Amino acid sequence: MTYDPSLRVLTVLELLQAREEVTGAELARRLEVSPRTVQRYVMKLQDLGIPVEGKRGVGGAYRLKPGFRLPPLMFTGEEALSLALGLRALRQLGLHTLAPAAEAASAKLTRTLPHSLREEVQALEKAVQLDDSPWVVSTDAATLATLLRAVRASQVAEFAYTSNKGAATRRQVNVYRVMHVDGRWYAVGWCQLRQEVRxxxxxxxxxxxxxxxxxxxxxxxxALAYVRSHPYGPPIYDISVWLALPPEQLHGYLSVWNTEIRPEAGGTRICCQRERLDFFASFLLTVPCDFRIDSPPELLSEFRRLGERCAAMLRSDQALHR
Known part of the structure; x- marks a missing residue:
C-alpha cells in the first residue's frame, strides 16, 4: 500500500505532539523513511504554519512550540491498554503497511492520556515484545479496506485471483465477510464464476x-464455519497421526485450525485433512517427540523422499570435506 505524503506529514505531527522532543533519526525509523525525507516533512509542517522548532539538518531534533496541543480525548486505563496492545498487534495480523497509521494513532493515544496512564502505556511499549510469526502472510491494507467497503455496501467485487496451484482467473464475487484466521486474511462469498460459495x-x-x-x-x-469446512478447497488426504506426548505438552507446536486433537494412550491423536503432504511431513519433524503415521500411506512415502534428500545432502557434505 502506498501512502500519500500528506498522511506521513500528519503522522510526524502526531509524533511530535506525543513527545517533548523527537530526533530525525527516530522519526525516520518509526515511519520507515529516510532522515532526509523526515526533514522534508518537517519543512512542510512549518510551511503550513505548524510551530515546529529545531534543527533542520539530518539527525536534528524537533519539537512543537510549547502550548501547541489538540483537545484531548478521555480513556480509562483498560481502554488505553487495549488500544495500545491492538496497535502493537497489527503486524501480527499481516498489516505491515499500516505501520505509519498505527504510529500516528499511538501518538494520539499517548497525547490524550493523563500522566499516570501515559507512563503505563509507555512502560507497556518497552516491556512487551510481539514476534512476527513466519506463518502470518503480509496483506495489503488497501485491499482489505476496499473489500470491507464492498461488504458494507453489498456491492460486487471484481478481481484477478491466483489459486494455490498458480492458475489465474478473473472473478466477480458477492463478498459476504472478510476474516483473519491461521495467519491469513480471507474474503468469503458467492463466486459468480464457480456458482458456489468460495x-x-x-x-x-x-x-x-x-x-x-x-x-x-x-x-x-x-464465514468462520465455512472456512473451517473448506480450508484449502476439496481436501485430498485424510491424515491420522499419533504423537508420543500428551496435548498439554504440545502447546505451541500444533495448530488447532481444521485439526482434531485428542488424548490417546498417553499421547495425542491428530486427525486432519491436507492437500500438501510435504508441508505436513516437515511440520511433524519439528515436533519434539516420536510419532506414528497411521494414514495415509502416501505420507510415509513423503518421509522416505525426505530421508533420501537428507542422505544425499550428507553424502555431498562428506565428499566436500574429504
Whole structure:
C-alpha cells in the first residue's frame, strides 16, 4: 500500500505532539523513511504554519512550540491498554503497511492520556515484545479496506485471483465477510464464476475493483464455519497421526485450525485433512517427540523422499570435506 505524503506529514505531527522532543533519526525509523525525507516533512509542517522548532539538518531534533496541543480525548486505563496492545498487534495480523497509521494513532493515544496512564502505556511499549510469526502472510491494507467497503455496501467485487496451484482467473464475487484466521486474511462469498460459495486469500487478489452491482447477502452467514469446512478447497488426504506426548505438552507446536486433537494412550491423536503432504511431513519433524503415521500411506512415502534428500545432502557434505 502506498501512502500519500500528506498522511506521513500528519503522522510526524502526531509524533511530535506525543513527545517533548523527537530526533530525525527516530522519526525516520518509526515511519520507515529516510532522515532526509523526515526533514522534508518537517519543512512542510512549518510551511503550513505548524510551530515546529529545531534543527533542520539530518539527525536534528524537533519539537512543537510549547502550548501547541489538540483537545484531548478521555480513556480509562483498560481502554488505553487495549488500544495500545491492538496497535502493537497489527503486524501480527499481516498489516505491515499500516505501520505509519498505527504510529500516528499511538501518538494520539499517548497525547490524550493523563500522566499516570501515559507512563503505563509507555512502560507497556518497552516491556512487551510481539514476534512476527513466519506463518502470518503480509496483506495489503488497501485491499482489505476496499473489500470491507464492498461488504458494507453489498456491492460486487471484481478481481484477478491466483489459486494455490498458480492458475489465474478473473472473478466477480458477492463478498459476504472478510476474516483473519491461521495467519491469513480471507474474503468469503458467492463466486459468480464457480456458482458456489468460495473463500479467497487476500494476498492472492490483484486488480481489485468494486462494481456498481449489488446483492442481498444471506442473513447470519458464518464465514468462520465455512472456512473451517473448506480450508484449502476439496481436501485430498485424510491424515491420522499419533504423537508420543500428551496435548498439554504440545502447546505451541500444533495448530488447532481444521485439526482434531485428542488424548490417546498417553499421547495425542491428530486427525486432519491436507492437500500438501510435504508441508505436513516437515511440520511433524519439528515436533519434539516420536510419532506414528497411521494414514495415509502416501505420507510415509513423503518421509522416505525426505530421508533420501537428507542422505544425499550428507553424502555431498562428506565428499566436500574429504
Amino acid at each position: 473463500s479467497f486469500r487476500l494476498d492472492r487478489i490483484r486488480e481489485l475493483a468494486v462494481l456498481e452491482g449489488t446483492f442481498t447477502p444471506p442473513q447470519n452467514f458464518d
